[in-house]
Amino acid sequence: MSKKKRDIPVFEQPIIETHCHLDYLEGDDLDAALAEALAVNVEKIVTISVSPDNLAKVRQLTGHERIWGTQGIHPHEAELFTDETETEIRAHGGDDKIVAIGEIGLDYYYDHADRKVQQQVFERQLQIAVDLDKPIVVHTREADDDCRAILSNYSQHLKKKGVIHSFTSSLALAEYCLGEGFMLGFNGIITFNRAENVREVLDATPLDQMVTETDAPYLTPAPYRGKPNAPKYLPFIVEKIAEVKGLDCAAVLTQTYDNAQRLFWR
Template sequence: MSKKRREIPVFDHPIIETHCHLDYLKDRPLSDTLEQSQRVNIEKVITIAVSPDNLTAVRELAGSADWVFGTQGIHPHEAETYTDEVEAEIRQHATDDKIVAVGEIGLDYFYDNADRSVQREVFRRQLQIACDSDRPVVIHSRDADDDTIAILKEFEHSLERRGVIHSFTSGPGLAQYAIDQGWCLGFNGITTFNKAENVRDIVRMTPIEQILLETDAPFLTPVPYRGRENAPFYLPFVAEKIADVKELPMDQVLSQTYQNSLRTFFPHQ
């Protein structure tokens, strides 16, 4: 007989889902996903752009409900698809009312799906868009800590401490640099994985005032639902693990990460 999975906890305090990919979800109708997310007190959802093919889809999703928001940007995997026309589209929509950040941008030297020099150029160009449009950035960095730090240093005085290195799995050097700069680190279901003690070590060193909660759905489903497609409504499990690792009361984790999300993406609320 299979072991029954825990029900998803429902907390009194609202939660902001700072990073997911709604257009990638396949297992259930989107309306069902959003309804179930609201039932577990997810107050806002940010769905993330990654390629020229989904910039429009993300804008449409952001317009589908008043509590769904989006980003515009090109993932490092797709850096070789970045053109002047794509840049113009990102610039045009970066300041739309429902677009809250430039991202997902950055460097990925693990998969190397795009030439590294192209990744660095595209990263710089999109950081400049964020500076010009006064938008925060959502950064992806994998096996590229030194170059991520070097490029971010070029923009230190322009980004005004508004951004997140999402799904943080990098080393303590990049973590400490981001913390010192006043940036946030995003943590997701990886924090619940048995072999992710390195990530939990970063959670321990990160001030709660600089942690954001995310799922990266449909990827990285937290325990106890690993093996299923991830979704924003699993975010309470991430919050629980952060509270456990930080040895903090749940109310404090929920309240502070909520404020962190507002400060980063919704500074006028």
Template sequence: MSKKRREIPVFDHPIIETHCHLDYLKDRPLEDTLEQSRQVNIEKVITIAVSPDNLAAVRELSQIKDWVYGTQGIHPHEAETYNDQVEEEIRTHAQDEKIVAVGEIGLDYFYDKADRATQREVFRRQLQIACDSDRPVVIHSREADDDTIEILKEFETSLKRRGVIHSFTSGPGLAQYALDQGWNLGFNGITTFNKAENVRDIVRMTPISQILLETDAPFLTPVPYRGKENAPFYLPFVAEKIAEVKGLALEEVIVQTYQNSLRTFFPER
């Protein structure tokens, strides 16, 4: 059961929503969602591309506000839709002013919605785009720790900018490899779930200097709003949980994750 719902906290320091899907939100008008996000001091929002069908939609969304940004990439679920034309579209727009990363890319062996060999090939091809365009990467990895590590090893020297393994639910082996290589780990509402002690264990081992906050909205709504559609304005609950789990002052978590987000996605801003 969800805990008693309470008001969304508002922090004095701004926060950055590093991973959501604005084009998937359905429960309220987008303008209302963005306005409510501003009211809880969300300074920037990154909306994430996942398929050939929403590459252009994400680019359009990144233009609706000067503080909304996007990515370009194909999720492993959609790997079998990847082709030369899609690759050219991602390459063409990877360095657009409002596009801050290549993603969401990676491997998903839990749902296996695409052939695994195809997933690996598409992951490699998009990592190469990130290398060529000097963009950070947003990675999805589920039940694919070993192959994720092996593929990332191939790009250790050529990928100059790291990025994030988002919605981290993998094991400590992948976490430690990623941290050693300078990647960030992204945490969201899963950290508040009763049965997610394995994720909280990874939060504990992750330096605060390598943690990014995200919602993955409309998915993974944090306690105390589970059961409702997720939205960027619930991000403060994630920050609170990270502070609790790591035994750090909330202000330190907010300030440091903000700096981490700037360093990763907005190094020249």
């Protein structure tokens, strides 16, 4: 007989989900996923675009009162980026409920797209963010040097900076990004047994420069690993941040909520 997993904690203070993919959630309709998130006091949800195929879907989802979105092309899909894609992102990047340009960046771990193409598409989308005065949502994996080099060409022009989401890179890249005024996004990875490197970065990150995310339906936190992820699991991220930082959950909730507000809505 399997051991019952611990219930999801419910905090009185609200939480903001800064990065998930609602159009990817399987086996749960949108209304159910939102209801479960609301039940644990997740107040706002940002759903992230990744490909030309889901730009419009993300915009459609933002019709819900508690959902906001982004417009951007993930490095995995960089080879699908066209002039028409750029036109669409520019046309809708300033929509009322589009809060950032993303998910953009570099991924040399999977190399699903040619690295030069990834770099070019990253740069084109950074310029969109500069032109539209939007923060960015960055994905970077095994690409620290090139990510830093490209960001350094645009950082001073990005007044609203942005977030390096699902941060798993080096402490050196973290320190550079934090020094430039970016935030770091932490998710279920911080609960994984072998993620000491990520917890080291978390410990070194000022509380006022981090945001909570799930990256649902991926990276489900312990103790629910193996199940599809969802915004309702955010309280486990808050608990782990508090544990690593040696703080109480209330302090983490208050500050990360304010951080997300500053990042996307101020």
